[in-house]
Amino acid sequence: MLDHVINEALNRLEAREGFEARPVQRQMAAFIAECLQAGQTACIEAPTGVGKSLGALIPLIAWILAMGNRVVVSTYTNVLAEQYWRKDLPLALELFGEAGRELKTQLVMGRSRYACIDRIYGREGNALEPALLRFLKEWVPLAQEGIESELAPFLRRKGVPEGLTRDLWRQIATPPACRARACPHYASCFYYRQRRAAASAQLLITNHSVVLTDALLKANGAEGLLDEYDWLLVDEAHDLPEAARSALEFELSPETLEEIIRNASSLSHQIANALEGEQRPDALLNAIAELVQILARGCHAAVAPLNMADIPSEGRIVAIAPPDLMADESVQKASRTDWLPAMQAVVESLQGELRRFYSEIKRELKHHRLQMSDRQYEAVREAVNQYASWFRNLYMGLNLLVNPVEGVSWVEATPMGWRACCQPLEVGSWLAEHLWSRQPATLMSATLTIDGSFDFFLRQVGLSEGTRTLRLPPVFDYARQCALYLPPRGALPPPPRSAHAHDAPAYYRAIAEQLAEILRATRGRALVLFTSRAEMEAVRDALPPMPQLRLMVQGDGANADLSQRFREDTESVLFGLRSFWTGFDAPGETLSCVVLVRIPFEVPVSPPQVARHALLRWRGEDPFESWTLPLAKQQVRQGVGRLIRRADDRGVICLLDARIHTRPYGKQILANLPPDIPIHSRIEDAVQVLNHAPPLDKA
Ligand code: SF4
Incomplete structure (x- = not known):
């Protein structure tokens, strides 16, 4: 019955103008229907062009209509969630006629x-x-x-x-x-x-941050953001581990102090607003304003021990769990455990300030109770109670800085002074306990497999090896639409170890010359992906003048503006960092070339990276083989995935890292690219795939 309803909806979709029959989309919908009926969590790799949003929404809507269940659809960013809400969902609902139009749905964003x-x-x-x-x-x-x-x-x-x-x-x-x-x-x-509508809606569209915060609140015994639901669809699932790390991270910094003071002032505004309309007990308002001042002074004094001059920008580990990791040589080098007493003092003082602030507010309310009407008193109490949970979460988070749970805490220097942080070393077990145990889920993305296997992803997100998986074949004709340019062996030097290495300037010059040649051949229209800002700026500075092209560099403006300008200007070049490796979409001629300057290996410099590598060594694993290399393969797939977004797109991938020829992993990285892409060692040959206007003359 479910299959029949799904097939009918897909028939209606394919009959629409601009849509066509996509067997892989049908295969995906049928697979999800099977999982829904069996209550099985599953992962799906659906390459670009499958139409995965509709391929998932159609069976989910059919299931909701048949069973009366509740489903949450989550994607990585607000922009993508809004795209589901304004574009994909209305179309999917339309396919179910009256029943679809009557289904209660709701977009849920963060507060x-x-x-x-x-x-x-x-x-x-x-x-x-x-x-x-x-x-x-x-x-x-x-x-x-x-x-x-x-x-x-x-x-x-x-x-x-x-x-x-x-x-x-x-x-x-x-x-x-x-x-x-x-x-x-x-x-x-x-x-x-929105919250009231969400409580009665059967299909919610939201982002990973809301889903994870909801799970975190429920795990701490607090009220969640979402009422219980029966199924979770996670789109852009490759971003879930990163989203979970940030949801579970706790941070204390001068900005956090500002936030504490801002929220205390906001509470004081809320109390003032609550008292409006009737005689206001000004003495109470003055007392609360005074308490906010005391809290502000107390917080600044409490963090004084962290205003140290010798915090390096890459940070130092202060505490780690399990404590055995402290025996690891690289952890020892990256640690300053002698800072732990200072951190403990900061945490205790701040917690003391927060406790005092709240108990004094309650004391003042009691003291001025008779000067307030019942309505005023209830409104003020409601405001105080609502803020209490924010302050309670902060209070509990501070404990993690001195006692991380299966995690690492560290201090690092920032332009604002310092930042103390705590992050779990892995998020898989937390997701297994607090997300996957609550309801079944479908996790999907265009890039979930490494070397054809889901194992690395399953491990990262805490799903068992026996989890059902589906890997759909590529939709686009990469052999015809795409070309891969690899500068010949010896044409470029290998990347330097750091931006300060003695061979770095010569390397940047060589990359800039190579890049200029590529950009002339493609007439711009290129997204050039870097792994470090220092390298991106050094290459930009070494690039010969190319007056015909508009060069945009990440950081020159908001990412959204740069993206828009790049899409509109077909003779432009965009230099981007991490945020442009995934999720950036510029279909058509404007993006005809993606350049990966180097293989994006994570260099374990920051404390959480050092700690994660140490954990793997402690377990007897090789961090490069079990973490760094699979992650780099996944990121290369995502970077390359920016290029072909439609059936009529054509483009050139340029991989400028000389190690692709000289290291054993070079072949493995190439094997993770879409199949059958012709490889060229001359850019003039590679650009033949574009059928564009002739190359630019040398300036
Ligand atoms: S103060 Fe009033 S308007 Fe503002 S978020 Fe709260 S309930 Fe809504």
């Missing part, structure tokens, strides 16, 4: 992605530029979700200059806690309206 109406209409709104405030008040009743991506185009249409909107979102975003039900805007509040 700070929604505008707070109280901050716009309340006392804080008065601090905004009057013209801007007028536009915001005009926007509130028109907004559907009340999120930033709705506001930005509205303000642009109103002709509001960019400068005026800078920092605006920080001033109007929903705070981490508020007086909730006691707020006069509660009924129309964007965030709480």
